[in-house]
Amino acid sequence: MEPLSNKRKEVNNKPLNFMERSYLPAIAQGLAITMKHFWKKPVTISYPEERREFSENFRGMHSLKRDEQGRERCTACGLCALSCPAEAITMIAAERQKGEENLYREEKYAAVYEINMLRCIFCGLCEEACPKEAIYLDGDFVPSDYLRKDFIYGKDKLVEAPLNQ
Amino acid sequence: MELADIIIKFILVVIIFAISLVIAMYSTYAERKLAAFFQDRVGPNRAGPWGILQPLADGGKMFLKEEIIPTNSSGFLFIVGPALAIMTACIGSAVIPWGQRLTIGNHVIDLQVADINVGILYIFGVVSLGVYGIMIGGWASNNKYSLLGAIRAASQNISYEISMGLSIIALLLVTGTLSLREIAEQQHGFWANGWFTWNFFKQPLGFLLFIVCAFAETNRSPFDLPECETELVGGYHTEYSSMKLGFYLFAEYINMFISSAVMATLYFGGYNFPFMDMIHSPNLVTILGVVFLFAKIFAFIFFFMWVRWTIPRFRYDQLMDLGWKSLIPLAIFNILITAVWITFIRG
Numbered sequence: 001m002e003p004l005s006n007k008r009k010e011v012n013n014k015p016l017n018f019m020e021r022s023y024l025p026a027i028a029q030g031l032a033i034t035m036k037h038f039w040k041k042p043v044t045i046s047y048p049e050e051r052r053e054f055s056e057n058f059r060g061m062h063s064l065k066r067d068e069q070g071r072e073r074c075t076a077c078g079l080c081a082l083s084c085p086a087e088a089i090t091m092i093a094a095e096r097q098k099g100e101e102n103l104y105r106e107e108k109y110a111a112v113y114e115i116n117m118l119r120c121i122f123c124g125l126c127e128e129a130c131p132k133e134a135i136y137l138d139g140d141f142v143p144s145d146y147l148r149k150d151f152i153y154g155k156d157k158l159v160e161a162p163l164n165q
Numbered sequence: 166m167e168l169a170d171i172i173i174k175f176i177l178v179v180i181i182f183a184i185s186l187v188i189a190m191y192s193t194y195a196e197r198k199l200a201a202f203f204q205d206r207v208g209p210n211r212a213g214p215w216g217i218l219q220p221l222a223d224g225g226k227m228f229l230k231e232e233i234i235p236t237n238s239s240g241f242l243f244i245v246g247p248a249l250a251i252m253t254a255c256i257g258s259a260v261i262p263w264g265q266r267l268t269i270g271n272h273v274i275d276l277q278v279a280d281i282n283v284g285i286l287y288i289f290g291v292v293s294l295g296v297y298g299i300m301i302g303g304w305a306s307n308n309k310y311s312l313l314g315a316i317r318a319a320s321q322n323i324s325y326e327i328s329m330g331l332s333i334i335a336l337l338l339v340t341g342t343l344s345l346r347e348i349a350e351q352q353h354g355f356w357a358n359g360w361f362t363w364n365f366f367k368q369p370l371g372f373l374l375f376i377v378c379a380f381a382e383t384n385r386s387p388f389d390l391p392e393c394e395t396e397l398v399g400g401y402h403t404e405y406s407s408m409k410l411g412f413y414l415f416a417e418y419i420n421m422f423i424s425s426a427v428m429a430t431l432y433f434g435g436y437n438f439p440f441m442d443m444i445h446s447p448n449l450v451t452i453l454g455v456v457f458l459f460a461k462i463f464a465f466i467f468f469f470m471w472v473r474w475t476i477p478r479f480r481y482d483q484l485m486d487l488g489w490k491s492l493i494p495l496a497i498f499n500i501l502i503t504a505v506w507i508t509f510i511r512g
Contacts, residue, residue, distance in 0.1 A: 031471060037205055038202050042207045044207045046207065
């Protein structure tokens with residue numbers, strides 16, 4: 001039969017000869033290999049001091065965007081929550097009151113917007129689903145914490161900082 | 166013996182004791198650091214510059230850990246085990262000649278605690294006692310894994326002691342003395358009468374056998390079956406915690422240091438170094454000799470660690486095969502060749 005790749009290797013069970021049985025050549029070979037690694041540069045990154053560079057399309061923590069006038073773009077349509085395969089997003093919508101036009105762009109906004117970072121798989125489907133370009137996964141990675149409840153990020157952590165502050 | 170001599174000996178004992186403890190302490194650091202380098206990692210680097218205070222942090226942790234003595238253990242033996250292990254590890258250093266004589270004023274200081282004429286036998290006795298620490302600890306824990314580890318340690322040490330002794334006999338045929346001081350003196354310099362003076366060049370096979378046995382005697386990888394964690398949880402010290410565990414781990418590193426010192430003295434010229442006759446100040450020669458001896462010891466410790474991060478552990482039957490079917494016949498063969506060489510060629 002034609003082999004799929006040319007990587008096939010014949011296995012043989014022929015008994016070891018005297019030198020092989022003494023293990024010494026194999027040990028010397030092994031020592032040479034480890035010594036080669038001894039002089040190699042470590043591949044480790046000393047994390048808090050050094051950081052690995054992210055690729056351009058890295059998906060990190062979510063941020064809820066504002067428009068040019070500093071108003072929240074999110075209209076609480078719920079498409080992000082619907083598209084989320086991990087069911088990490090919940091929100092409660094509210095109607096914009098008079099005098100809040102400078103805070104929210106649309107007539108409906110998310111009063112509560114929570115993402116459970118332990119559920120989130122950072123697939124980016126929410127950002128694709130969003131019709132208002134309100135959510136992007138453009139942040140850093142999510143920092144560690146001690147309690148599960150602290151991984152549920154509300155609007156205080158997700159919404160972008162206001163424009164002129 | 167004068168009072169001054171006793172004081173000098175006492176100071177020497179304290180210094181050697183301190184040095185072996187510090188070296189054992191920093192061997193743990195070196196082991197972790199070298200392991201990291203061999204695996205393209207960085208290793209401990211947070212405690213102090215380059216992690217240099219890591220052994221202190223580890224030691225502090227060991228002291229502060231909870232002391233657990235299992236209910237069903239044999240109380241007294243449980244404590245004797247680690248004590249015996251560390252004690253036998255420490256007293257081995259008494260007969261090793263660390264250097265030549267140092268002259269200060271009209272005092273001549275022998276850089277050796279005790280120059281007994283059966284130095285090698287003494288080392289052998291101490292090394293064989295060392296297995297009792299492990300054996301008693303494993304037995305007293307009342308835990309099947311500890312006991313299995315201890316049994317492995319005992320049978321391994323007994324098997325490898327035979328070939329170690331046989332490889333030493335060939336060396337003794339060459340040197341004609343059991344005193345470590347005299348053996349070191351015989352290897353003076355590096356080259357004399359058309360051949361190297363160091364015993365390694367007279368007994369290469371013997372050295373190979375000796376170093377393999379030294380790996381087995383110190384329970385170092387690839388012969389670290391007594392603490393083989395994939396099969397025996399933690400081996401003989403499974404039930405130990407706090408500083409009693411620390412003593413066992415410490416004893417292993419002291420043993421490594423002592424066996425490195427013994428190998429350097431027996432086979433690699435001890436405190437002798439090339440061109441030592443060209444320096445005319447005897448004290449300078451002595452000090453340089455100590456430096457060279459420690460350089461050799463550190464080289465051996467490095468080799469111990471290098472091997473640990475290279476070679477996988479032997480299977481138990483392979484270990485016994487190697488000891489009984491390969492090393493012992495080879496050692497006897499070595500004795501035979503050496504005897505023939507001494508009788509017919511050296512004359």
